[in-house]
Structures are given as structure tokens and as C-alpha cells.
Amino acid sequence: MALLRLSSRCTGISRPLSAAFSRFISTDTTPITIETSLPFTAHLCDPPSRSVESSSQELLTFFRTMALMRRMEIAADSLYKAKLIRGFCHLYDGQEAVAIGMEAAITKKDAIITAYRDHCIFLGRGGSLHEVFSELMGREDGCSKGKGGSMHFYKKESSFYGGHGIVGAQVPLGCGIAFAQKYTKDEAVTFALYGDGAANQGQLFEALNISALWDLPAILVCENNHYGMGTAEWRAAKSPSYYKRGDYVPGLKVDGMDAFAVKQACKFAKEHALKNGPIILEMDTYRYHGHSMSDPGSTYRTRDEISGVRQERDPIERIKKLVLSHDLATEKELKDMEKEIRKEVDDAIAKAKVNITVILLLAYSTFTNG
Amino acid sequence: MTVRDALNSAIDEEMSADPKVFVMGEEVGQYQGAYKITKGLLEKYGPERVYDTPITEAGFTGIGVGAAYAGLKPVVEFMTFNFSMQAIDHIINSAAKSNYMSAGQINVPIVFRGPNGAAAGVGAQHSQCYAAWYASVPGLKVLAPYSAEDARGLLKAAIRDPDPVVFLENELLYGESFPISEEALDSSFCLPIGKAKIEREGKDVTITTFSKMVGFALKAAEKLAEEGISAEVINLRSIRPLDRATINASVRKTSRLVTVEEGFPQHGVCAEICASVVEESFSYLDAPVERIAGADVPMPYAANLERLALPQ
Numbered sequence: 030m031a032l033l034r035l036s037s038r039c040t041g042i043s044r045p046l047s048a049a050f051s052r053f054i055s056t057d058t059t060p061i062t063i064e065t066s067l068p069f070t071a072h073l074c075d076p077p078s079r080s081v082e083s084s085s086q087e088l089l090t091f092f093r094t095m096a097l098m099r100r101m102e103i104a105a106d107s108l109y110k111a112k113l114i115r116g117f118c119h120l121y122d123g124q125e126a127v128a129i130g131m132e133a134a135i136t137k138k139d140a141i142i143t144a145y146r147d148h149c150i151f152l153g154r155g156g157s158l159h160e161v162f163s164e165l166m167g168r169e170d171g172c173s174k175g176k177g178g179s180m181h182f183y184k185k186e187s188s189f190y191g192g193h194g195i196v197g198a199q200v201p202l203g204c205g206i207a208f209a210q211k212y213t214k215d216e217a218v219t220f221a222l223y224g225d226g227a228a229n230q231g232q233l234f235e236a237l238n239i240s241a242l243w244d245l246p247a248i249l250v251c252e253n254n255h256y257g258m259g260t261a262e263w264r265a266a267k268s269p270s271y272y273k274r275g276d277y278v279p280g281l282k283v284d285g286m287d288a289f290a291v292k293q294a295c296k297f298a299k300e301h302a303l304k305n306g307p308i309i310l311e312m313d314t315y316r317y318h319g320h321s322m323s324d325p326g327s328t329y330r331t332r333d334e335i336s337g338v339r340q341e342r343d344p345i346e347r348i349k350k351l352v353l354s355h356d357l358a359t360e361k362e363l364k365d366m367e368k369e370i371r372k373e374v375d376d377a378i379a380k381a382k383v384n385i386t387v388i389l390l391l392a393y394s395t396f397t398n399g
Numbered sequence: 400m401t402v403r404d405a406l407n408s409a410i411d412e413e414m415s416a417d418p419k420v421f422v423m424g425e426e427v428g429q430y431q432g433a434y435k436i437t438k439g440l441l442e443k444y445g446p447e448r449v450y451d452t453p454i455t456e457a458g459f460t461g462i463g464v465g466a467a468y469a470g471l472k473p474v475v476e477f478m479t480f481n482f483s484m485q486a487i488d489h490i491i492n493s494a495a496k497s498n499y500m501s502a503g504q505i506n507v508p509i510v511f512r513g514p515n516g517a518a519a520g521v522g523a524q525h526s527q528c529y530a531a532w533y534a535s536v537p538g539l540k541v542l543a544p545y546s547a548e549d550a551r552g553l554l555k556a557a558i559r560d561p562d563p564v565v566f567l568e569n570e571l572l573y574g575e576s577f578p579i580s581e582e583a584l585d586s587s588f589c590l591p592i593g594k595a596k597i598e599r600e601g602k603d604v605t606i607t608t609f610s611k612m613v614g615f616a617l618k619a620a621e622k623l624a625e626e627g628i629s630a631e632v633i634n635l636r637s638i639r640p641l642d643r644a645t646i647n648a649s650v651r652k653t654s655r656l657v658t659v660e661e662g663f664p665q666h667g668v669c670a671e672i673c674a675s676v677v678e679e680s681f682s683y684l685d686a687p688v689e690r691i692a693g694a695d696v697p698m699p700y701a702a703n704l705e706r707l708a709l710p711q
Contacts, residue, residue, distance in 0.1 A: 140469070174502035181500040190468050191501065195492050201458050202493055205465020212421070212447070212471060235458025242453075396538075397498060397506040397561040 059085050061355060065290035066347070072272050074279035074308070077297040081289040085357050087133060091288050092348045095125040096367055098149040099345060100374045101158060102318075105148065105165060108378065109322045114165045117194075118179045119146040120318040123286075126344035127252055127312045128153040130291025131220060135299060138215065140188035142203040143222035145180035146252075146316075147192045150222070154189040156182065158377035168384035175387040188217075197223060197230030200249060204236040204307075207247035218246040218302045220295070226257020228271045237307060241278055244306035248298045249275070251311045252285065258320040259329045272311035279305075285312030286342040315342065400584075403573040405550035406436045406512075410474060412586045413558040414444055417472060420558060423450040423463055424476030424513075433478050434514065434573055460486030460511075464493045467509040467563075474558060477513035480529045480567065494563040495538030510557045512566035515543070516610065516661050517709055519571065523697035528662030530609070533565040534639040534671070540592055541639040543567045545613040547577040549636055552590030560592065567638075569611045595642035597649070601631035605649040607672055608659035609635040612710060616659060638668055646672060647680045654685040661709055664692035 061083050069076035102122040108114045121128070124146070131141070132153040143150050148161055156172060164171025165179055172182050173192075181192040190206060193199040203221025210217045227233065228251050240247045251271040255262050262269040272280030279301070283294040294310050301308045315338045319326025326335070352358050358366075400408075414420045426433045428441040428451040441449040452459040456477065463473040477483045483490065490511060497505045516528035534541045542557055542564060544550040550568070557564035582588060598613060599620050606616045613634045620630040631649050635642065650656050656676055658669035669690040676688060694708040 142465075172502075173500060173504070176502050177500045183501040183504045185501075185504045190465075190505065191497075193493070195488055198461060198488060198493055201461020201489070202465035202468065204458075205462035205467070206469045207465075208462055209466045209469030209471045212466070232457040232461055235453070235455035236461060238453060238455065239458055239462060243450075397503070 061085060063289045066287050067284040070282040072280040077293050081293045088352055089357055091129055092352055093366060095129050095345045097370050098125045098152055100370050104374050104378060116178055118322040121146050121149040123317040124252060124314045125149055126288040127285050127291050127314055130288040131295045133292045134295035137187045138217040140190060140206045140219040142190040142199045144199055145194050147182050151182040151184060154184045154187040156184055159380055162378050162381035163384050166381055167386055168381060169387045170384045197227040197232055200233045201236035204240045204245055204247045207245040211245055218248055218299050220248045220250050222250045222252055224257060225253040225262045229266055237275055237278055240307040246302040247307045248302050249309045252314055253311055254314050254316045272309050275309045278307050278309055280309035282311045285314030286344045288344055400547040400579040401574055401576045402547050402550045403436060405547035406554055407438055409551045409554040413555055414448060420472040421448045422474045423452055423459060425452055425454055425478050427476050456482050456485035460489040463509055464489050467507045468505055472508045474510045479525055480513055480515040481525050481527055491536055495536050499538055506561045507563045508561045510564045510566055514570040515567035516569060517698060520700060522700045526698035530567055530638050530662055531667045539639060540564045542637055543609040545610055545634050547579050548583045551583055552588055556589045556592050572611055593637045593640040593642060595636055595645045596634045598634045599632040601629035603629045603653055604655040604657060605631045605653045606657045607633045607635060607646055612659045612661060643675045647676060650676050650680045651683045654683055657689045659691045659710055661693050664695055667692055
């Protein structure tokens with residue numbers, strides 16, 4: 030069962046089932062409780078418990094999917110340097126726990142909207158590697174048929190509304206989606222993701238005010254990676270306590286490098302939003318790459334800081350330790366899994382490379398009916 | 400029927416026909432609308448269909464566009480289009496471009512409506528015409544009604560349209576009454592987007608314009624008729640898509656073109672029409688195209704200056 034569920038994650042690519050996975054089927058249904066590494070800090074609400082319900086299947090899925098996301102982003106780096114990806118390319122490696130933890134707490138009826146660092150969120154919403162690499166390279170099989178690019182991935186059937194280039198714009202849009210969910214009585218919520226840079230945007234406060242007035246099921250998630258492009262948070266925000274910036278809106282500060290803390294916070298937030306309206310989640314996270322591929326990421330932060338985070342807080346390493354300590358796989362099995370993932374990503378790139386570029390007729394259609 | 404009642408009845412009928420249609424804006428509910436266009440709608444449909452917003456255009460426009468992403472049909476009112484500049488990023492980057500950027504996955508069935516252009520003595524910051532600005536953006540439809548029939552037919556079409564529509568009304572036309580046909584009063588009435596209307600046929604000169612200037616053009620045509628000049632007056636109705644076919648066919652017939660608008664002259668709607676005619680009907684022109692537009696200054700307050708700043 031675990032095998033099938035794991036293989037359904039790599040859509041479009043079939044792999045031979047390795048013997049190493051047969052162990053996982055028997056431990057599939059075992060529930061496991063994980064303690065978050067840090068407590069939650071709350072503003073105007075009672076924080077959720079640090080004990081997170083999980084299962085061995087979820088632990089392994091977390092590892093596999095985050096490793097896939099990591100590999101995908103690193104491969105995108107190489108493609109960009111090879112000039113197969115053009116323009117802007119904002120990579121998410123380091124922040125994977127936010128994408129994966131959030132997905133684990135919600136359904137595809139709940140909506141997600143984010144800014145331009147969207148590749149991994151897209152994957153989490155059910156997007157395929159083929160769609161990702163095709164879009165990045167401007168090909169027809171891309172999720173936006175090559176017309177969007179890195180910053181404009183969408184997956185409407187999974188309630189993923191993009192992919193936005195203008196800093197902060199996605200927050201009012203997300204509140205609007207939440208408005209629609211309330212209007213149609215969907216019992217679903219919207220997660221509007223934004224960065225510490227966007228957290229100072231006026232439109233955010235305008236949308237939050239309206240969301241609070243109208244009790245919209247909007248969850249504002251600040252992915253605080255501590256740098257708005259090249260500007261450190263303390264230089265941009267008089268108050269970098271983003272979870273408190275909602276003032277009259279409750280907030281929670283979460284260790285964004287801990288996928289289980291993220292999962293717990295999102296579950297808590299969803300319950301809250303459906304009953305009481307908007308809430309802010311601040312995910313304390315980190316990006317290893319610079320702001321984009323044009324930014325080396327080392328002129329405004331030290332290499333020691335970056336390697337320090339990688340050593341102490343890497344989200345995948347944390348899950349790996351949990352998998353090993355719960356005896357769900359051996360080191361070798363995990364290494365084999367990583368090798369498979371590497372191959373999966375390489376295969377997807379090769380397939381995307383031979384995909385054709387979009388034809389001119391398609392390029393001109395701006396309207397729904399022509 | 401007055402233009403005001405025409406707009407009100409159009410919104411009312413579309414709200415009645417489709418539960419996804421809702422109205423949002425400043426003072427649209429309890430106040431009955433700053434210009435009374437949404438009068439009675441709150442009482443009829445309730446607070447779940449008519450939303451009074453705080454004075455935060457960027458925020459509520461973004462929310463409206465997001466609601467449209469998720470399948471609702473918002474009718475967002477700007478008290479005047481001057482205030483739309485606070486929200487223009489959402490109109491253009493979030494609404495207009497989304498269908499294209501998502502390769503058709505996301506469509507945005509939203510209407511942005513409100514008074515546009517000069518009113519009477521409201522000064523520089525409250526008098527700008529935004530037709531040229533919005534009409535230059537691929538992904539938007541831009542409409543400008545003149546008569547009550549235009550108002551009804553075009554607004555109903557706009558609300559039904561699956562793509563974002565900028566609907567430019569005129570404050571000074573709201574109170575004006577026009578004859579209206581039985582057909583136009585029917586709840587299924589709709590005008591096509593992208594088709595201009597020939598208000599008056601003529602053979603010596605073509606006058607193209609939109610909104611309030613249509614009335615002026617018709618009066619001018621009367622005066623010209625006294626001098627033996629037969630003017631054809633075209634009411635554009637649709638600024639984007641522009642009905643180049645109708646305009647060019649008319650110019651090929653008359654050989655002369657006068658384009659009129661109230662907005663600033665540089666890079667205006669008139670400039671686009673002039674370019675279109677020069678590109679497509681050059682050999683038919685007997686004289687250079689004449690542009691009549693507002694003066695190239697921010698709108699002054701004093702009545703005599705305001706008169707000088709606008710086509711009369």
C-alpha cells in the first residue's frame with residue numbers, strides 16, 4: 030500500500046519497485062507521535078500541542094518528497110546556468126518543510142496561493158516534474174504551456190492559484206479566494222504565502238482588515254527566511270515579529286525547518302480559520318540559495334551562517350534522523366532512495382528537453398473564449 | 400430611462416440571474432451608492448451579495464480578483480476611476496494577465512466599474528480619463544457606454560463575460576434620460592462587446608468618440624448639417640477591443656476623420672484610432688486626421704478654465 034502511495038507521488042514516471050521498499054508495507058499503519066523541536070509562540074491564541082500525530086508512511090513520504098523537491102531545485106540551478114532557464118528563477122531549497130508540512134495538514138479543496146518561489150508548492154499540490162521542467166524551459170507541456178515561466182505555475186484543479194510576481198499581491202488575492210470559499214460555503218480555507226519582505230506591504234494590512242471584518246477563512250503564512258532579497262529583516266521591519274503584525278489577528282510563530290511543527294500549525298490554523306476568521310502563521314525558515322539565480326546570496330550574509338543552518342537545522346536531515354531513529358529504513362535504503370530520486374529528476378529533465386516549444390497560435394490567446 | 404436606472408437595473412437583473420454575481424465597493428450598500436447606481440440592491444439581496452468596503456482600494460480590489468479566480472463574479476465599484484490607480488496592479492497584473500500566464504487555467508470574470516473622466520469642478524485629482532491606460536492592456540476589455548441602452552446592454556455583457564472588464568461610466572450622464580426600446584428592457588438584453596454603433600449616418604466626415612462626447616458629436620453633426628456637411632457619428636461603445644472594421648469602413652466612405660475624447664491628448668484613444676486609420680485606410684484619406692481631446696494640463700478647478708480644458 031505504501032509502495033503504491035509513494036509511487037503515485039512521482040506522476041508520469043514509472044519506476045521498478047525496489048526490494049528495499051517491501052519492508053515499508055508492514056509498518057504502514059503504525060501511528061507515531063513526533064515532538065516538535067521547539068514550542069510554538071502564540072499571539073492572541075493558545076498554541077497547539079507540541080505532540081504531532083503522524084505515521085511511518087507519512088515520515089517516509091516526507092523524506093522522499095522533500096528530497097525530491099531539493100533535488101529538483103538543485104537541478105534547476107544547473108539548468109539556469111546552462112541557459113536553458115531564462116529570466117528569473119527563485120529557488121526554494123531549505124524551505125521544503127513548509128511546503129510538505131502544509132500539504133500534510135490540508136486537502137486539495139483548501140487553496141494555496143504564493144509568490145514567485147513556487148516550484149515546490151506546485152509539486153506539493155500534485156504537479157509533476159515534467160510539468161515543472163517543461164515550464165521552466167518554456168515548453169508546451171509546461172504547466173502554463175511555457176507562457177508563464179518560473180514565477181507563474183498554477184494548478185487550478187488542486188486549488189493552487191499561482192505563482193505571482195508582484196510582491197505582496199498574492200495576499201489580498203488569497204483573502205479573495207477565502208471570500209469565495211465562505212460565499213459558496215465550501216468549508217475550506219486558503220493559505221496565502223508571503224515572505225518577510227512582503228510582510229510590510231500595505232495591501233496586506235488592507236486585506237487582513239477586511240478578512241477580519243468579514244471573518245474570512247484566510248490563513249496568512251509568512252515564510253520568514255530573514256532576507257527580503259538582499260535586505261535583512263531587521264533593516265526592513267521595525268517589528269520583525271511577523272506573527273504579531275496582525276495586531277488584532279491571532280498569530281503563531283513556527284519552526285519552519287520542522288515539517289511536523291508546520292503540519293501541526295497548519296492543522297491548527299485551518300480549524301481556527303473555519304471558526305474565527307483570519308490567522309497569521311510565521312514560519313521561521315531559511316533559503317540556501319540567494320533570492321534568485323542572479324543573486325549569489327553571499328553579499329548580505331556570511332557563508333558561515335548558511336552552512337550553520339544547513340548543519341543544525343536542515344529539514345531533510347531532521348526527517349532522516351527521525352526515519353532512522355524509528356527504524357523505518359536503513360542509511361543505505363535512504364541513500365538508494367536519494368539515488369532513485371536523482372535519476373527521476375534527470376529523466377524528467379531529459380524528457381522535458383525534447384518537448385517542443387509552444388506554437389504561435391496558442392501564444393496569442395488572451396481571452397477565455399478566444 | 401436614465402443611465403443611472405439603466406445601470407441599476409442591469410446589475411439587479413444579473414444578480415437575480417446568477418447567484419455568483421456580487422457587488423463590492425465603497426458606500427455601495429447602506430449608503431445606496433455614492434452616485435446611487437447600486438440603490439436598493441442591499442435591501443433586495445442582503446449583505447451576503449452587496450459588500451461595503453473600507454476605503455482600501457488595493458486591498459478590496461485584490462480580494463475581488465481573488466474571488467473571481469475562485470469562480471465568483473464580482474462587480475467592483477471604484478467611486479471614481481481616479482481611485483483605481485491605487486489598485487491598478489491588481490487590475491493589470493492580477494486580473495488582466497492571469498488567463499494568459501496560466502495558459503487558460505485561471506479566468507477572471509470580474510467587472511471594474513465606476514465614473515471615469517471629468518465631472519464638474521472636481522479638480523485635477525478627480526477628473527482623469529483612464530480609457531487609454533486600460534485599453535492598452537492585452538487581457539482587458541474596456542467599455543464606455545453613452546445612452547441608457549448602451550449602459551444596460553454593455554453592463555450586462557460585461558457581467559456575463561468570463562474575462563476582466565473595465566466599465567467606464569460618466570458621472571454627468573447618470574442623470575440623463577434616453578428613449579429605450581422594449582428589447583433593451585428585456586432581462587436577456589445584451590450588447591456585443593467590440594462593436595461600435597453608428598449613431599448617425601453621414602457621408603462627408605466621420606466623427607468617432609465615446610461616452611459623454613457622443614452627445615456633443617451628435618449636436619455638432621446637427622450644426623454641420625445646417626452648413627451642408629453630413630457627418631457620420633460613431634459611438635465606439637468598446638474601447639478595447641476597438642471596432643477597427645466599423646471605423647475604417649466609415650472613413651473609407653467619408654474620407655475624413657475627426658476623433659474626439661475628453662482625456663489627455665498624448666497616447667490617447669484618438670491616437671490609436673488615427674494610427675489604425677493611417678495603417679488600414681491611408682489612401683482613402685483626403686485630409687489629415689483631426690484629434691480633439693482634453694487639454695494637456697491637469698484639470699483646473701475654476702469653471703471657465705475647466706471649460707477651456709475640455710472639448711466643447
